[in-house]
Amino acid sequence: MKILNKENILSIPVISEKETRFLGFVDVLDIASSVYHEWLKVSSELNGDLFPDEKYFETPISELLNYSRIDYPYFVSTTDTIEKVIQLFRSPRVAHRLHRVAVLDENKKMVDVLSQSDIIRFAAANITKFKSKKSKIAEELKIIRAPIMLKVDCSIADALLCVCNNMISGIALVDEQFQLIGNFSASDLRGIDPSCFTFFSGSVLQFLSKQSTPKPTKFMKEQSTLEEIVKEIASDNIHRIFVTSDAGFPKGVISLIDIITIL
Incomplete structure (x- = not known):
């Protein structure tokens, strides 16, 4: 949470301890959803409007990966085309549940993150190439x-x-x-x-x-x-x-x- 707060970002990629394998993303919704369910649990058990104690915030982030179920752990290669990336985002099995993907180099090391917003900015900068669609309502x-x-x-x-x-x-x-x-x-x-x-x-x-x-x-x-x-x-x-x-x-x-x- 300190990293997300300091960098003013919504999501952060998670890698294995040896920095060799991409595991997934943890975002603010994963954290908020997890805390919410803990809040419900504690309040119900003790019959009060209680807040999860400090120990709860020591939970390993591995337990929060895609907790909110809206950010599946997919990755693409630095050599993949933009067409292939777009096809991945709009694939029926992940559509509306894939907000960002990790970008891996030839050594399978994560070097960047590509999000839906990046694709939209690319489309805006190249809107003239969508001749048959750009004028449709x-x-x-x-x-x-x-x-x-x-x-x-x-x-x-x-x-x-x-x-x-x-x-x-x-x-x-x-x-x-x-x-x-x-x-x-x-x-x-x-x-x-x-x-x-x-x-x-x-x-x-x-x-x-x-x-x-x-x-x-x-x-x-x-x-x-x-x-x-x-x-x-x-x-x-x-x-x-x-x-x-x-x-x-x-x-x-x-x-x-x-x-x-x-x-």
């Missing part, structure tokens, strides 16, 4: 999925449970009129440390209000083109964009993998 490309949403005043515990149970990294937040007003995602857990886990009984709204620089929730219309969507996501470095009605109701969501599957 999102509705036509069938990249809009039904959004999963919760009220913004729900508890962090409920939001985290919703994310984990659906094996996704983010959900829409709506007000009493079900209008889109924000989103809760793994990015909102960036920079967490053990002291942060007192928030489980608090609301999502309270948690987000404490962030110094929260990312704005982006939304577009169904008539937005692939080029517009890709450039918007790449320029703002976000992981999803919502589709709303004229009245502001969330009608759908487009995530990075939804775009990658049609590249």
